Amino acid sequence: MLNTCNCSACNDKYCAKKVSLFSNLDTNQILKVVNKIDHKSYKKGEILFSEGDIADRFFIVNKGSLKVYNYTKDGKEQILYILSESDFLGDLNLFKEGVFDYYAMALEDTALCTLNKQDFNHILLENPEINLKILDYAYERITTLEKLIQTLNTKDINTRLANLLINISKNFGIKKGKEIEITLPLSREDMASYLGLTRETVSRHLSDLQNQNIIKMIGNKKMVVLDMNELNNL
Amino acid sequence: MLNTCNCSACNDKYCAKKVSLFSNLDTNQILKVVNKIDHKSYKKGEILFSEGDIADRFFIVNKGSLKVYNYTKDGKEQILYILSESDFLGDLNLFKEGVFDYYAMALEDTALCTLNKQDFNHILLENPEINLKILDYAYERITTLEKLIQTLNTKDINTRLANLLINISKNFGIKKGKEIEITLPLSREDMASYLGLTRETVSRHLSDLQNQNIIKMIGNKKMVVLDMNELNNL
């Protein structure tokens, strides 16, 4: 009997345990989940799925990160979510004969664990307490979106940018004393897409924050938050 | 035994039945719900609750409409939801010892049916199938928010306004042949708050749409959509 995850990308024996939905399952149940998981890798820039694709799989981000996005009516990309290790996707659509209403793209080389719809629903039947966790998660997602809306309607661009940086630092930041070092998963263009701006405007305002000694850039992809208080106050 | 709803605003004997969550309950269960309902009326402009208030009640809009809103970091009101008859509110917070993270205000004279947390949870225990409906509803709310985000990041203001008008027309519009007549629940300022604009800009762009023969205003509060196709195409 297979009793560990055979995923090459998994550090943990039981990769499914990373996911909050499954974190409380007993070993026996976790094994059932793990044995049904398929593994997929995507290169940076690869598209996982597109709008209109049938949502018949549940995705767990095991390594890497990805963006979930759509397009505004005037054709500009709009990022809705940034996912990183142990986040998941596909959940809510699984209850309906649904399709995705957005796109997902790997922001770096990314390893996913996936479950198909039947297996996911089977696990749900055997562990009905997961339903409550899904509701928790839905509520969290609603809160995230409501906050994003508040951010998007903030006219002051430094404040808007600050909100994004604070969010990113929670998932991608490493505390080093009073400073936080972030390896940015997003390009300037991606940040612009998230904030409803252009890459030029993002670039100018990052310089602005740098001149105010609130952040410091190291190359293009590394950023140090020098003054988290000031970032929060913006 | 009380076998009808004693709410003066209720047309229906069983006002709770309006609500999708309760629509499938049998008469016996509906009666239990109805008997536990409290009735409250609010004048136009009255605040139902504020950010930070304990969310210990479930609200059903029985008559009228209300806005749910918050403020951006630079202090501008941001409307998140417009609720009308048979919509409900308070749901998700009921599972936690939660507080509201937004405000609600009556847009016109409004009658609500309310249930307290204990009664709501008791009904849930007796009718666990409601849990699935709550999840459906959460998913719908997520979709609504994702669409709002797309709207807010659309630079073309006529398009942005069109999205709002289309939404409003679904809940407040009356079809008259090819035209749709809408009694606007929102003032210009409210529309601006929803779209992240100023009342002046909304006013100017409504004139714009009027000059293009897409809509026609009758006074300030009535609007006729002359060309729904064109509105959709914007």
Add this chain to the structure above:
DNA sequence: CGAACATTTGACGGGCTTCAAAAGTCGTGG
């Protein structure tokens, strides 16, 4: 009918977008 309030219209300034070009960064192959 009048007062309070909401909406429209006008003029101006500022900041974001756009277009363009320079500078910087990254990955690949020699």
Add this chain to the structure above:
DNA sequence: CCACGACTTTTGAAGCCCGTCAAATGTTCG
């Protein structure tokens, strides 16, 4: 390890559109 090219980011200049302020007009309700 360096060099090259592709790509990303930064910087600059100009223009447009929304926000702001102000005033006039319109609407609602006592």
